[in-house]
Structures are given as structure tokens and as C-alpha cells.
Amino acid sequence: xxxxxxxxxxxxxxxxxxxxxxxxxxxxxxxxxxxxxxxxxxxxxxxxxxxxxxxxxxxxxxxxxxxxxxxxxxxxxxxxxxxxxxxxxxxxxxxxxxxxxxxxxxxxxxxxxxxxxxxxxxxxxxxxxxxxxxxxx
Numbered sequence: 001x002x003x004x005x006x007x008x009x010x011x012x013x014x015x016x017x018x019x020x021x022x023x024x025x026x027x028x029x030x031x032x033x034x035x036x037x038x039x040x041x042x043x044x045x046x047x048x049x050x051x052x053x054x055x056x057x058x059x060x061x062x063x064x065x066x067x068x069x070x071x072x073x074x075x076x077x078x079x080x081x082x083x084x085x086x087x088x089x090x091x092x093x094x095x096x097x098x099x100x101x102x103x104x105x106x107x108x109x110x111x112x113x114x115x116x117x118x119x120x121x122x123x124x125x126x127x128x129x130x131x132x133x134x135x136x137x
Contacts, residue, residue, distance in 0.1 A: 021055065021092070023062040030063035032092035033113075040086055047084040052110060056122040059092035060106040069128055071104065076124035082117060089113040102128045 019040075023032040034055050042048035057073055064071050084090065094108040109121040 019051070019054070021058055023059060023066060023092075025063075025066045028095055030059055030066060030092075030094040032059050032062065033090065034092060034110075035089045036084065036086045038086050045086050047086055047088070049080055052080065052084060052120045053078050053122070055090070055092050055110060056094075056108040056120060057124065059094040060108045060122070060124050060126070063094040063096065063106055064104060064126060064128070069104075071126040071128040074103075074125045074127045076122055078120060078122040080120050082112075082119045084110075084112070084119050090119070097123070102130070104128060 019034060021032050021034050023030055025031075032055075036047040036051060038045070040047055040051050042050075053076075056078060057076060061071070061073070089112075091111040091113050092108065093111065094106055097105040097107050099105070104126045105123065106126060107121070107123050109118050111117065112119050
């Protein structure tokens with residue numbers, strides 16, 4: 001794991017609070033998996049929408065990261081299509097819509113692995129860093 005992501009709330013292997021997400025590129029898509037636990041609910045066994053947005057943001061950011069780029073979310077729009085029960089195995093996917101010099105537009109979705117239903121989706125614009133990220137700046 002890169003030092004830059006050692007404390008990441010979504011994908012760190014050393015942060016005890018991490019959601020434990022892992023990502024890989026398959027063709028032109030970044031894929032990952034996440035199974036929300038009972039501690040991730042918003043109400044009565046339903047996964048908190050903020051955590052679903054975190055998963056979408058993370059899979060899109062990892063589309064960049066796994067191709068040697070780093071950037072920050074400039075804006076994002078999310079659409080929730082169905083409630084997600086905690087304990088549901090989810091597949092995270094992201095792909096590039098458009099890339100310009102320092103701007104990349106990405107799309108992501110969360111799919112219920114059992115039913116194949118898209119439960120949430122997002123489009124986001126990322127601003128690329130010109131150099132490696134530095135903490136404290």
C-alpha cells in the first residue's frame with residue numbers, strides 16, 4: 001500500500017476504521033467490492049447513503065489512481081435507485097467518460113451482486129494534481 005493511502009477510510013489495510021474496499025482495473029473499468037456491515041446502517045438495517053456515496057467516490061478516484069494519476073473530486077452528482085440492506089455484497093464500478101488536460105469526468109455505479117440491480121450511480125469531475133499529493137499544503 002502506498003504511504004498516501006495508509007490512512008484511507010475506504011481502502012486502508014492499516015486503518016482499523018477502514019471500510020476495507022479493494023480495487024483493480026479490468027479493461028477500461030475499475031472494479032471493487034464492498035459489503036456494508038450492521039455498523040454502516042443509517043436506519044433499521046439500511047446502509048447509510050453517505051457510505052454508498054463514499055464507495056462511488058472511491059471507485060472513481062481509484063480509476064485514476066490505478067492508472068498512475070492522482071486528483072480530487074471537484075464535483076459529483078449521485079442518484080440512489082434502491083435502499084441497500086446491510087450485509088449486501090456490492091460490486092463497485094467506474095469508467096472514464098471524458099479526459100482533458102487536468103480534468104477527468106468519470107461515472108460510477110454500485111451493483112447488488114446477487115440481483116444485478118444498480119442501486120446507486122454517480123457522475124463526477126476530478127481535477128488532476130500536477131505532481132504527487134503532499135499532506136499539509
